[in-house]
Amino acid sequence: MKITYKSIYTFCLYIVLFLNLGFLNIIGTVDRKTFLVSIILSLLTYLLYLCQPNKKHVNSPIMLIYILLTIIIFIIQLIRMKHLNFTRMSSGSAFITFGGIILILLAFPIYELDIDKNKRLLKNIAILGCSALLLRTILWLFFNFANTNLAPAFFVGKETWSRPIFGKYLTRLTGTFLDGFVFVYFINNFFKTNSYKKFKYFMGIIFLFIYSLVIYQSRFQTLTYVIVFLIMSYLQNKSLKNKYFIISFVVITFMFGYDFIKNFFNTFSINSIGYGGSTQARLAGIQYLFNEWKNTSLWWGFGFRYDNETKYQWTTFYLSDYGILANLFQLGISGFLVYIIPFIKGIITSFKVKNNTLLNGFTLFICIYSCSINPYLMQQITILPLFIGLILCGVDEERTIINYE
DSSP: OOOOHHHHHHHHHHHHHHHHTTGGGGGSSOHHHHHHHHHHHHHHHHHHHHHOSSOOOOOOHHHHHHHHHHHHHHHHHHHHTTTOOSOOOOHHHHHHHHGGGGGGGGHHHHHHTTTTTOHHHHHHHHHHHHHHHHHHHHHHHHHHHSOOOSOHHHHTTOTTOEEEETTEEEEOOOOOTTHHHHHHHHHHHHHHOOSTHHHHHHHHHHHHHHIIIIISOOHHHHHHHHHHHHHHHHHHOOOHHHHHHHHHHHHHHHHHTHHHHHHHHHTTSTTOTTTHHHHHHHHHHHHHHHHHHHHHOTTTOSOOOOTTOEEETTEEEOGGGGGGGHHHHHHHHHHHHHHTHHHHHHHHHHHHOTTOHHHHHHHHHHHHHTTTSOTTSTTTTTHHHHHHHHHHHHHHHHHHHHHHO
Protein backbone atom coordinates (compact mmCIF):
# COMPACT_ATOMS: atom_id res chain seq x y z
CA MET A 1 0.00 0.00 0.00
CA LYS A 2 1.36 3.38 -1.01
CA ILE A 3 1.68 5.84 1.86
CA THR A 4 0.40 9.27 0.88
CA TYR A 5 -0.29 12.49 2.72
CA LYS A 6 -4.00 11.71 2.63
CA SER A 7 -3.55 8.20 4.05
CA ILE A 8 -1.51 9.64 6.93
CA TYR A 9 -4.16 12.31 7.56
CA THR A 10 -6.87 9.66 7.59
CA PHE A 11 -4.95 7.43 10.00
CA CYS A 12 -4.19 10.33 12.38
CA LEU A 13 -7.83 11.46 12.30
CA TYR A 14 -9.03 7.97 13.23
CA ILE A 15 -6.54 7.84 16.12
CA VAL A 16 -7.64 11.25 17.46
CA LEU A 17 -11.30 10.26 17.26
CA PHE A 18 -10.62 6.89 18.91
CA LEU A 19 -8.66 8.46 21.77
CA ASN A 20 -11.31 11.09 22.51
CA LEU A 21 -14.33 8.79 22.25
CA GLY A 22 -13.28 7.24 25.55
CA PHE A 23 -12.62 3.66 24.48
CA LEU A 24 -9.49 3.46 26.65
CA ASN A 25 -11.42 4.58 29.75
CA ILE A 26 -12.44 0.96 30.08
CA ILE A 27 -8.98 0.32 31.59
CA GLY A 28 -9.01 3.38 33.86
CA THR A 29 -9.47 7.14 33.98
CA VAL A 30 -7.11 8.10 31.17
CA ASP A 31 -9.21 10.68 29.32
CA ARG A 32 -6.91 13.62 30.13
CA LYS A 33 -3.82 11.64 29.07
CA THR A 34 -5.40 10.52 25.82
CA PHE A 35 -6.62 14.06 25.18
CA LEU A 36 -3.06 15.38 25.58
CA VAL A 37 -1.82 12.75 23.13
CA SER A 38 -4.52 13.79 20.65
CA ILE A 39 -3.44 17.45 20.97
CA ILE A 40 0.17 16.54 20.20
CA LEU A 41 -0.85 14.27 17.31
CA SER A 42 -3.10 16.99 15.85
CA LEU A 43 -0.24 19.49 15.98
CA LEU A 44 2.14 17.03 14.28
CA THR A 45 -0.47 16.29 11.60
CA TYR A 46 -0.86 20.01 10.95
CA LEU A 47 2.92 20.45 10.65
CA LEU A 48 2.93 17.61 8.11
CA TYR A 49 0.13 19.39 6.25
CA LEU A 50 2.27 22.53 6.04
CA CYS A 51 4.99 20.46 4.34
CA GLN A 52 2.59 19.00 1.78
CA PRO A 53 3.14 20.28 -1.76
CA ASN A 54 0.21 21.17 -4.01
CA LYS A 55 -2.28 21.66 -1.20
CA LYS A 56 -5.86 22.70 -1.90
CA HIS A 57 -6.30 26.43 -1.64
CA VAL A 58 -8.42 27.42 1.36
CA ASN A 59 -11.08 29.75 -0.05
CA SER A 60 -12.38 31.12 3.23
CA PRO A 61 -10.25 33.96 4.68
CA ILE A 62 -12.67 34.38 7.61
CA MET A 63 -12.08 30.78 8.75
CA LEU A 64 -8.31 31.25 8.50
CA ILE A 65 -8.61 34.40 10.64
CA TYR A 66 -10.86 32.51 13.08
CA ILE A 67 -8.36 29.70 13.60
CA LEU A 68 -5.50 32.17 14.09
CA LEU A 69 -7.50 34.24 16.59
CA THR A 70 -8.57 31.19 18.64
CA ILE A 71 -4.90 30.25 19.12
CA ILE A 72 -4.03 33.84 20.08
CA ILE A 73 -6.91 34.04 22.57
CA PHE A 74 -5.84 30.73 24.11
CA ILE A 75 -2.28 32.04 24.62
CA ILE A 76 -3.55 35.35 26.06
CA GLN A 77 -5.79 33.54 28.55
CA LEU A 78 -2.90 31.32 29.67
CA ILE A 79 -0.80 34.44 30.29
CA ARG A 80 -3.67 36.11 32.17
CA MET A 81 -3.85 33.20 34.61
CA LYS A 82 -0.60 34.37 36.23
CA HIS A 83 -2.16 37.74 37.04
CA LEU A 84 -5.65 36.60 38.08
CA ASN A 85 -6.42 35.04 41.44
CA PHE A 86 -9.88 33.73 40.54
CA THR A 87 -8.94 30.11 39.97
CA ARG A 88 -7.18 27.14 41.56
CA MET A 89 -6.30 25.82 38.11
CA SER A 90 -2.63 25.57 37.21
CA SER A 91 -1.28 26.55 33.79
CA GLY A 92 -0.51 22.89 33.03
CA SER A 93 -4.04 21.81 33.88
CA ALA A 94 -5.46 24.69 31.83
CA PHE A 95 -3.36 23.65 28.84
CA ILE A 96 -4.83 20.14 28.87
CA THR A 97 -8.40 21.27 29.65
CA PHE A 98 -8.57 24.12 27.14
CA GLY A 99 -5.71 23.24 24.81
CA GLY A 100 -8.13 21.24 22.70
CA ILE A 101 -8.37 24.41 20.63
CA ILE A 102 -5.24 23.07 18.91
CA LEU A 103 -7.36 20.21 17.54
CA ILE A 104 -9.02 22.76 15.27
CA LEU A 105 -5.83 22.67 13.18
CA LEU A 106 -6.98 19.22 12.05
CA ALA A 107 -9.59 21.03 9.94
CA PHE A 108 -6.98 21.61 7.23
CA PRO A 109 -6.00 17.93 6.75
CA ILE A 110 -9.72 17.05 6.94
CA TYR A 111 -10.37 19.61 4.21
CA GLU A 112 -7.71 17.89 2.09
CA LEU A 113 -9.65 14.64 2.51
CA ASP A 114 -12.82 16.16 0.96
CA ILE A 115 -14.83 15.00 3.96
CA ASP A 116 -18.23 15.90 2.51
CA LYS A 117 -17.71 13.59 -0.49
CA ASN A 118 -15.46 10.94 1.09
CA LYS A 119 -18.01 8.15 1.65
CA ARG A 120 -15.52 5.72 3.14
CA LEU A 121 -14.24 8.28 5.64
CA LEU A 122 -17.78 9.28 6.68
CA LYS A 123 -18.79 5.64 7.05
CA ASN A 124 -15.80 4.84 9.27
CA ILE A 125 -16.43 7.92 11.44
CA ALA A 126 -20.04 6.75 11.90
CA ILE A 127 -18.82 3.26 12.82
CA LEU A 128 -16.47 4.71 15.44
CA GLY A 129 -19.28 6.86 16.89
CA CYS A 130 -21.76 3.96 17.05
CA SER A 131 -19.14 1.62 18.54
CA ALA A 132 -18.49 4.10 21.33
CA LEU A 133 -22.23 4.31 22.11
CA LEU A 134 -22.64 0.53 21.97
CA LEU A 135 -19.81 0.14 24.48
CA ARG A 136 -21.45 2.70 26.77
CA THR A 137 -24.82 0.96 26.39
CA ILE A 138 -23.35 -2.36 27.54
CA LEU A 139 -21.60 -0.72 30.50
CA TRP A 140 -24.83 1.13 31.42
CA LEU A 141 -26.91 -2.07 31.33
CA PHE A 142 -24.48 -3.91 33.60
CA PHE A 143 -24.24 -0.95 35.99
CA ASN A 144 -28.00 -0.39 36.34
CA PHE A 145 -29.42 -3.90 36.05
CA ALA A 146 -26.63 -6.24 37.17
CA ASN A 147 -25.06 -3.99 39.84
CA THR A 148 -21.72 -4.51 38.12
CA ASN A 149 -19.39 -1.65 37.30
CA LEU A 150 -17.26 -3.01 34.46
CA ALA A 151 -15.52 0.32 33.83
CA PRO A 152 -15.53 2.65 36.87
CA ALA A 153 -13.97 5.49 34.85
CA PHE A 154 -17.26 5.96 32.97
CA PHE A 155 -19.28 6.36 36.17
CA VAL A 156 -16.84 8.04 38.57
CA GLY A 157 -18.66 10.91 40.31
CA LYS A 158 -21.91 9.99 38.55
CA GLU A 159 -23.13 7.20 40.80
CA THR A 160 -26.02 9.37 42.00
CA TRP A 161 -26.51 11.20 38.68
CA SER A 162 -29.85 9.54 38.01
CA ARG A 163 -33.41 10.22 36.94
CA PRO A 164 -36.55 8.11 37.17
CA ILE A 165 -37.44 6.13 34.07
CA PHE A 166 -39.71 3.10 33.77
CA GLY A 167 -40.49 3.52 37.49
CA LYS A 168 -36.85 3.11 38.52
CA TYR A 169 -34.01 5.53 39.16
CA LEU A 170 -31.33 4.77 36.57
CA THR A 171 -27.85 6.25 36.56
CA ARG A 172 -27.25 8.26 33.42
CA LEU A 173 -24.32 7.98 31.03
CA THR A 174 -23.44 10.78 28.64
CA GLY A 175 -23.06 10.34 24.91
CA THR A 176 -20.08 11.46 22.83
CA PHE A 177 -19.08 14.45 20.72
CA LEU A 178 -19.90 12.44 17.58
CA ASP A 179 -23.58 11.77 18.38
CA GLY A 180 -25.00 14.67 16.36
CA PHE A 181 -22.66 14.09 13.43
CA VAL A 182 -23.60 10.41 13.23
CA PHE A 183 -27.30 11.25 13.61
CA VAL A 184 -27.21 13.65 10.65
CA TYR A 185 -25.13 11.17 8.64
CA PHE A 186 -27.79 8.47 9.19
CA ILE A 187 -30.66 10.77 8.20
CA ASN A 188 -28.77 11.99 5.15
CA ASN A 189 -28.04 8.44 3.95
CA PHE A 190 -31.53 7.21 4.78
CA PHE A 191 -33.08 9.62 2.30
CA LYS A 192 -30.38 9.16 -0.34
CA THR A 193 -30.43 5.35 -0.35
CA ASN A 194 -32.98 3.39 -2.33
CA SER A 195 -32.16 -0.12 -1.13
CA TYR A 196 -32.17 -2.44 1.87
CA LYS A 197 -29.61 -0.08 3.45
CA LYS A 198 -32.50 2.27 4.34
CA PHE A 199 -33.42 -0.13 7.15
CA LYS A 200 -29.85 -0.05 8.49
CA TYR A 201 -29.81 3.74 8.66
CA PHE A 202 -33.32 3.82 10.12
CA MET A 203 -32.22 1.48 12.93
CA GLY A 204 -29.22 3.75 13.54
CA ILE A 205 -31.54 6.74 13.95
CA ILE A 206 -33.76 4.78 16.37
CA PHE A 207 -30.71 3.66 18.38
CA LEU A 208 -29.51 7.24 18.81
CA PHE A 209 -32.99 8.34 19.90
CA ILE A 210 -33.17 5.51 22.47
CA TYR A 211 -29.70 6.29 23.80
CA SER A 212 -30.59 9.96 24.24
CA LEU A 213 -33.95 9.22 25.90
CA VAL A 214 -33.09 6.24 28.10
CA ILE A 215 -29.35 6.11 28.76
CA TYR A 216 -28.25 9.75 28.55
CA GLN A 217 -31.74 10.96 29.54
CA SER A 218 -31.00 14.31 27.93
CA ARG A 219 -34.14 16.28 27.23
CA PHE A 220 -32.37 18.91 25.16
CA GLN A 221 -30.48 16.43 22.98
CA THR A 222 -33.71 14.52 22.32
CA LEU A 223 -35.50 17.75 21.44
CA THR A 224 -32.64 18.70 19.10
CA TYR A 225 -32.85 15.29 17.42
CA VAL A 226 -36.58 15.76 16.81
CA ILE A 227 -36.16 19.25 15.34
CA VAL A 228 -33.28 18.21 13.08
CA PHE A 229 -35.07 15.03 11.95
CA LEU A 230 -38.26 16.90 11.02
CA ILE A 231 -36.49 19.73 9.19
CA MET A 232 -34.13 17.41 7.31
CA SER A 233 -37.01 15.10 6.40
CA TYR A 234 -38.96 18.03 5.01
CA LEU A 235 -36.02 19.43 3.03
CA GLN A 236 -34.83 16.06 1.72
CA ASN A 237 -38.21 15.16 0.28
CA LYS A 238 -38.53 16.68 -3.19
CA SER A 239 -42.10 15.47 -3.62
CA LEU A 240 -44.75 18.01 -2.65
CA LYS A 241 -46.96 15.10 -1.58
CA ASN A 242 -44.34 13.89 0.88
CA LYS A 243 -43.86 17.40 2.25
CA TYR A 244 -47.60 17.65 2.91
CA PHE A 245 -47.48 14.25 4.61
CA ILE A 246 -44.70 15.39 6.96
CA ILE A 247 -46.56 18.60 7.83
CA SER A 248 -49.77 16.62 8.43
CA PHE A 249 -47.90 14.12 10.58
CA VAL A 250 -46.49 16.91 12.77
CA VAL A 251 -49.91 18.57 13.12
CA ILE A 252 -51.67 15.29 14.01
CA THR A 253 -48.93 14.33 16.46
CA PHE A 254 -49.24 17.71 18.14
CA MET A 255 -53.01 17.41 18.37
CA PHE A 256 -53.13 13.90 19.85
CA GLY A 257 -49.93 14.20 21.85
CA TYR A 258 -50.58 17.67 23.19
CA ASP A 259 -50.57 16.61 26.85
CA PHE A 260 -47.32 14.67 26.45
CA ILE A 261 -45.65 17.55 24.61
CA LYS A 262 -46.89 20.03 27.20
CA ASN A 263 -45.58 17.87 30.06
CA PHE A 264 -42.23 17.51 28.28
CA PHE A 265 -41.74 21.26 27.94
CA ASN A 266 -42.95 21.76 31.51
CA THR A 267 -39.88 19.83 32.67
CA PHE A 268 -37.84 22.89 31.68
CA SER A 269 -39.92 25.05 34.07
CA ILE A 270 -38.76 26.01 37.56
CA ASN A 271 -42.11 24.66 38.78
CA SER A 272 -41.41 21.14 37.50
CA ILE A 273 -41.47 18.61 40.36
CA GLY A 274 -38.63 16.49 39.02
CA TYR A 275 -36.52 19.08 37.20
CA GLY A 276 -37.49 22.47 38.64
CA GLY A 277 -34.56 22.61 41.05
CA SER A 278 -32.07 22.10 38.24
CA THR A 279 -33.65 24.83 36.10
CA GLN A 280 -33.82 27.26 39.02
CA ALA A 281 -30.16 26.66 39.93
CA ARG A 282 -29.07 27.33 36.35
CA LEU A 283 -31.05 30.58 36.17
CA ALA A 284 -29.50 31.73 39.44
CA GLY A 285 -26.09 30.75 38.10
CA ILE A 286 -26.45 32.92 35.01
CA GLN A 287 -26.95 36.01 37.16
CA TYR A 288 -24.01 35.12 39.42
CA LEU A 289 -21.67 34.36 36.50
CA PHE A 290 -22.79 37.53 34.72
CA ASN A 291 -21.79 39.58 37.78
CA GLU A 292 -18.40 37.85 38.03
CA TRP A 293 -17.75 38.49 34.34
CA LYS A 294 -18.82 42.14 34.64
CA ASN A 295 -16.65 42.68 37.72
CA THR A 296 -13.56 41.09 36.15
CA SER A 297 -13.34 42.12 32.48
CA LEU A 298 -16.13 42.54 29.97
CA TRP A 299 -13.74 42.14 27.04
CA TRP A 300 -11.59 39.27 28.35
CA GLY A 301 -13.82 37.50 30.88
CA PHE A 302 -12.78 35.91 34.15
CA GLY A 303 -10.49 33.44 32.41
CA PHE A 304 -9.93 29.70 32.58
CA ARG A 305 -11.23 27.82 35.60
CA TYR A 306 -12.48 24.38 36.58
CA ASP A 307 -16.03 23.49 35.60
CA ASN A 308 -17.17 23.17 39.24
CA GLU A 309 -15.07 25.97 40.69
CA THR A 310 -17.80 28.63 40.74
CA LYS A 311 -19.50 28.48 44.13
CA TYR A 312 -21.89 30.76 45.95
CA GLN A 313 -22.80 29.89 49.53
CA TRP A 314 -23.83 26.22 49.32
CA THR A 315 -24.48 26.16 45.60
CA THR A 316 -22.05 25.06 42.88
CA PHE A 317 -22.58 26.47 39.39
CA TYR A 318 -21.21 24.30 36.61
CA LEU A 319 -19.98 26.26 33.61
CA SER A 320 -20.78 23.29 31.38
CA ASP A 321 -24.49 23.86 32.11
CA TYR A 322 -24.55 27.09 30.11
CA GLY A 323 -23.60 25.87 26.66
CA ILE A 324 -21.66 28.18 24.39
CA LEU A 325 -22.67 31.15 26.60
CA ALA A 326 -20.02 29.99 29.10
CA ASN A 327 -17.38 31.29 26.68
CA LEU A 328 -18.76 34.81 27.09
CA PHE A 329 -18.19 34.62 30.86
CA GLN A 330 -14.75 33.00 30.59
CA LEU A 331 -13.29 34.73 27.54
CA GLY A 332 -15.30 37.96 27.44
CA ILE A 333 -16.82 39.70 24.45
CA SER A 334 -13.66 39.36 22.33
CA GLY A 335 -13.39 35.60 22.83
CA PHE A 336 -17.10 34.97 22.41
CA LEU A 337 -17.31 36.89 19.13
CA VAL A 338 -14.41 34.84 17.75
CA TYR A 339 -15.80 31.52 19.01
CA ILE A 340 -19.16 31.94 17.24
CA ILE A 341 -17.57 32.64 13.82
CA PRO A 342 -17.79 29.02 12.53
CA PHE A 343 -21.47 28.81 13.46
CA ILE A 344 -22.30 32.01 11.59
CA LYS A 345 -20.17 30.93 8.62
CA GLY A 346 -21.80 27.49 8.69
CA ILE A 347 -25.29 29.03 8.53
CA ILE A 348 -24.35 31.39 5.67
CA THR A 349 -22.68 28.61 3.66
CA SER A 350 -25.61 26.23 4.27
CA PHE A 351 -28.04 28.69 2.72
CA LYS A 352 -25.81 29.02 -0.33
CA VAL A 353 -25.17 25.28 -0.90
CA LYS A 354 -28.60 23.82 -0.27
CA ASN A 355 -27.69 20.47 -1.84
CA ASN A 356 -24.95 19.80 0.72
CA THR A 357 -27.38 18.17 3.14
CA LEU A 358 -24.66 16.83 5.44
CA LEU A 359 -23.34 20.34 6.08
CA ASN A 360 -26.85 21.81 6.31
CA GLY A 361 -28.07 19.18 8.76
CA PHE A 362 -25.03 19.25 10.99
CA THR A 363 -24.94 23.06 11.05
CA LEU A 364 -28.55 22.99 12.21
CA PHE A 365 -27.77 20.39 14.89
CA ILE A 366 -24.64 22.02 16.30
CA CYS A 367 -26.19 25.51 16.38
CA ILE A 368 -29.20 24.28 18.37
CA TYR A 369 -27.30 21.88 20.61
CA SER A 370 -24.64 24.49 21.48
CA CYS A 371 -27.31 26.35 23.44
CA SER A 372 -27.06 23.50 25.97
CA ILE A 373 -23.62 21.94 25.43
CA ASN A 374 -20.48 24.02 24.91
CA PRO A 375 -18.70 22.64 21.81
CA TYR A 376 -15.42 24.05 23.12
CA LEU A 377 -15.41 21.78 26.17
CA MET A 378 -12.63 19.20 26.36
CA GLN A 379 -15.19 16.40 25.91
CA GLN A 380 -16.80 18.05 22.85
CA ILE A 381 -14.20 20.06 20.95
CA THR A 382 -13.04 17.17 18.76
CA ILE A 383 -16.18 17.70 16.68
CA LEU A 384 -15.12 21.23 15.63
CA PRO A 385 -12.39 20.26 13.13
CA LEU A 386 -14.94 18.00 11.41
CA PHE A 387 -17.46 20.84 11.33
CA ILE A 388 -14.90 23.35 10.04
CA GLY A 389 -13.70 20.84 7.44
CA LEU A 390 -17.29 20.54 6.21
CA ILE A 391 -17.59 24.34 6.04
CA LEU A 392 -14.38 24.69 4.00
CA CYS A 393 -15.63 22.06 1.54
CA GLY A 394 -18.98 23.87 1.42
CA VAL A 395 -17.23 27.13 0.56
CA ASP A 396 -15.54 25.40 -2.39
CA GLU A 397 -18.93 24.15 -3.55
CA GLU A 398 -20.33 27.66 -3.17
CA ARG A 399 -17.58 29.07 -5.42
CA THR A 400 -18.26 26.36 -8.00
CA ILE A 401 -21.95 27.32 -8.09
CA ILE A 402 -21.08 31.00 -8.52
CA ASN A 403 -18.62 30.28 -11.34
CA TYR A 404 -21.14 28.03 -13.05
CA GLU A 405 -23.78 30.75 -12.95
